[in-house]
Each structure stands twice: as structure tokens, then as C-alpha cells.
Amino acid sequence: MGKGGGGEDAVMLPLFETKEARFRGAYKVFAFTVFVGIFFIWVYRLTHIPRAGEQGRWAWIGMFMAELCFGLYWILTQSCRFKVVYNHPFKERLSNRYKDKLPSVDIFVCTADPKMEQPTMVINTVLSVMSYNYPPEKLGVYLSDDGGSDLTFYALIEASNFSKHWIPFCKKFNVEPRSPGAYFSQQIDVHDIKYAQEWLAIKKLYKQMENRIDLAIEMGEIPKEIRDQHKGFSEWNSKVTKQDHQSIVKIMIDGRDENAVDIYGGQLPTLVYMAREKRLQWSHNFKAGAMNALVELAGIGGYGAALYCGTGCLHRRESLYGKVYSKDYGGELNVEARINADKTVNELEEVSKFLANCSYEKDTQWGKKMGLIYGCPVEDVVTGLAIQCRGWKSLYYNPNRKAFLGVAPTTLDVVLVQQKRWSEGMFQIFFSKYCPFTYGHGKIKLGAQMGYCMYLLWAPISFPTLYYVIVPPLCLFHGISLFPQVESIWFWPFAYVFVARNACSIAETLNCGDTLKAWWNGQRIWLIRRTTSYFFGFIDTISRQLGLSETTFAITTKVVIEDVLKRYEEEVIEFGSSTIMVTIIAALALLHIFCLIGGIKKIFLDLEFIKLDQLILQVILSLLLVMINIPVYQALFIRNDEGRIPSSILFKSVVLVSLAGLIPIV
């Protein structure tokens, strides 16, 4: 580390520092003790298998398999804990070093459906990134509209006009957050009269704009007088549908134009609308296709392998273009495509439309070695891996004031569909040529390969989890012991691994600033995800591998209904739909309480306490499962709001549990 201040030294000061997390040595010792515990559990299982013909022999072997999977998976997860680093950037050094030679930055915003991703929400994102504290002549904002909707286009026209007021307002008062919707939902400090006046005026402008957009959405079409004001609407003729239309590219603000200024004469950033061509016979590759069209259009962690998570990530252009990192790469910050400098807006739009055509990428490396990789619903993770394997390093940075805020699902069914897509997509990567252990071999560190696999194996980990939450409770119900007695020495590895693993997870949660309640809720959703989404993610991956189905992308809806939001804020789970996943959740919850009651009855009445110490761990496991499922029982039996579990599901679950009770334990 050098001294601060100006001069040549200051120019060469590092732009960030990386520090290793503390207590890693102690953690490694702790992890070793847990591993010893896991090892003894495996030894116990193998040395105590019930003899052939004895009841519970196969259940026992299944327990061994499940615990083997958990143990191996736990080893994978250590890759993320052994080497933890924190990055700290020095922002002022960046401007000292590069002064006015900062790189040009293109920001891509994607939307795919005006019903699930409302245009007002989309333009709030656009307006917030347009207002970044960055030289506007170096900033380009590109909206990809896979919904091909004139409503979204209209909203962007409104946003481009409003930005002339909003950007200078943000700069003048250093506004945070810069999304107007989020900003106006906050209380303001009215001590400064000038600020309060401007605040009121711009809020009024925003609300008027919002009303106009909402009105158009309500009507389902753009009023004629608005259509006539912008020639861009002529692209939406009667033949245009969401799945079938020509490419549409409109440069709403041309950042090169000296007249593209805000109300105070300040330069505005470039703003572009793009709906890439869609034809029924062409695969459009979901978000990866949209992102590549944008990349083409714009000219644009601990092992140095933090995951690319799709949203809120910054890339160097060269890394996305498929270039291999070279040691001579000096971080050419000012590589700018000058070739288009002399083109008019119309000429640029025409060239861009060609780039956004379906056929443009045919027989090219786009989607393979260039841009985002096609064929996988988690295009971000596989693309990040490929980039890292080309020698580029990635850093994870989580500033106190969040750099990006997104919209998370508020209902369980949407979460489960999203999680299914992720687990399915990641498992596909494991099966593909991009499997980190083979594709990444010799290119990224073993720790990074293991770290990737921790995510890629979400789908198959559903099987041992399902086994563990079904078989021990069922065995308890039948009075069959699957764990050592409390007096036995073998009891201790189980107790130690259970307590140590959970204590570590609680410590991590608290260390991240979360509460104990959040941890407990985390266990709840952990169980639900593993027993539903990951399971179906597995099934769908296999059926895709067998050629029985095709990759799909179920968009996460960002629309929130008022009473659903109210329940979400009150921390009440929104079940509310009759999906197979909710049926599984309900059936498992009923099974757990049914087995717990049945098991306790058996211990107290039929077995006369003889087996209590042999079954105590199963009783504890079932009790914990019942406690985790409390919101499910409430949704099944107590709640009467719209978010409860429908009674048809209760009926199906009772049938399923009755059948499970009949399964003989062998």
C-alpha cells in the first residue's frame, strides 16, 4: 500500500484491496472435527447394517446412502468456507488514475413480458441507471424488450422525457435511491424549502407520467394522439405479435448529439430500445439471446471465480466477446468503437436492426464462444464459468449501501418455479461439456470447481433430503430404530455433527446481520426447496437429457397484488395455488405429524418405553420437522385468507399419507 495524495505514486496505487476473512485457521480445525464426525457416522452405518431378513435392513442401507451424499456434499460446501475474501475498492483512486479517461459503460436492462414485468417498474430501473454518477457521454442504457410491446416502448418514451428533469434533480440533491418510484415512496426531510419545492414539482411530474402509462396499460393500447407523436409506433402493425415480429431498434436519446440535453443543458446518456426479431421457427434463447443481441448492438471471489449471477454484475467488454485473458492485457479502459461515430441515428438504427435479426448469429460463435452461452436456463452461471475458464478473474463485492436492488418473488409458488428453473439449469451444466470438474480442469482452481458444483448439484441433493424426511419418520411410526441409542458411543458423532453444523450456520447468519428468526425461516425454505423445486428440477433435467422435453424459461412475475403484499410483509407464506409442489409440501407436513403422533403412541403404549432411547433421535427429527412445518398446518387448517392451502390439496395429501402409512418397511 502506498501513501495517499497526488503525484505519480497516487496514479499507480491499487484500485482495491483484498483481505482474507479472519479465523480461517480455526474454521479449518472446526471443519476437520465435523468431518471426523461424518466419517464416524459412515463407519457406524456400515458396521451396524441389520442382518438379511431383519426388519429395516434396506431402510438402513438407504440411510447410509443419504448420509454419504450429505457428507460428500458438505465437503463441496467447504470450498466456499475455507477461503473467504473481502474486497474493498478505493473509488477516489479510480478518478485520480483515469481522470476524464473513464471507460464507456453500457447497461443492459431486460424485460420479457409487460404483464409480469410492468412497464412502470421497467422504466424505474432505466431511470435509476441513467442517473448514475458517471460521465453521461460515457453511459449507454439499452432496454431489451422480449415482450415486443408497444406499451413498454411507450413507457420508455415517457422515461426519456422525464429523465431530462430527473437526472439533474438527482445530481443536484445527490438523490438516493435513484429509482423515482422507490425514492418517492420514502418520507422526505422538509427542512430545506428549495429542495421541498423541487421535490414536490418533480414528484408531480412523475405521478403524471405514471398515470399516463397506467392508463395506457389499462386500455391495453396506446391512444392515437400519442401514437402520432412518435414515428417509432409505426413498427407495431397488425401483424406484430409477441412471438413473431421484425427487429425493432429505436435510439431514444443519442448521447453523441449535443442537443440531447436535460432541462439545464446537461448532457444526457444514450438510451436505446430494442426488441430483437422473433420468428416462430427460430429459437430465441431466452435472456441469453436478449443479452447477446444487446452485446452485439452496443459494440460494446476467493478463487477469483465469484459467480456471475445475471443481475447486478459488471463485465469487461473483452471478456464477454469471448477473448482469452492475456497477461499483457493492460485493462484498456478506453477501447471504444469509433467506427459508428459518423453514422446518423437512422443509419445506426438500420445497422442495429440487422444485428437484432434472428439470422444474424447463424453460423457464428455467438452463444457458443462469444457472448452469453445458449441452451441453458441459467445462462449467467454457465457464461461466468466459461469466462473464468478463459482466464478472467471475477470479484464479489457487497457494499454496505446496496449497489443494485431487485424484485424478489413474494409468493411461494413463484419462488418454487424460479428455484426449479435454477436447479434444473444448474444440473444441466453439470451434465454438459461445461461440467466444472472437466471443463474447468487446469483452468480454474479446484476450490472454484467444487464451489460451482455446490450449486450445480442442488437438483440431485433433493433425493437424500426426501429420503431423510420420509423414511426415519415412517420408521418411527413402525417402531423401527435407525439411529444409535443415547447410551451408545455412536450417538456422539450424530449429536456433534448436528449441533456443530447448525451452530455454524446460525453463526454465519448472525454474522451476515440476520436474525435467529431469519435463520429458522431459512431452514424452512431450505427444506421446501429441496423437497419440491430441486426434485422437479432433477426430473426435468433427466427428461431433457433423454430428449423428452425442451428447455423452457418460466419468467418470474414481478407484479404484486396488494393483499398478497400485505401478507408478505406480515411474514405469512402465500401458498394459494393447487400445484403439485404445494401438494408435496402439504403431504410431507401431514406425514410428519402423523408419524410423530403414531410413533409416540407406539413408544408409550405398545412398546412400553422399551425403545424410547433407541427412537429418541427419530422423535427429535420428527419433532423438528413438525416445528418447521407449522406454517403449513396453519395454512391447511386455520387460515381462511386467499393465501391458505386449498382444501382439494388437503384431501390429496390425506390420501397420499394414508398410502405412505401402508408402505412396508424392509
Ligand SMILES: O=c1ccn([C@@H]2O[C@H](COP(=O)(O)OP(=O)(O)O[C@H]3O[C@H](CO)[C@@H](O)[C@H](O)[C@H]3O)[C@@H](O)[C@H]2O)c(=O)[nH]1
Ligand atoms: O425470454 C426471456 C426470458 C427472460 N428475460 C429476462 O431475463 C431476466 C431474468 O428473468 P426472471 O424471470 O426475472 O428470472 P429470475 O430467476 O428472477 O432471474 C435471475 O436468474 C436468471 C437466470 O439465472 C438471471 O438471468 C437473472 O439475471 C437473475 O436475476 C428478466 O429481466 C427477464 O425479463 C428475457 O429477456 N427474455
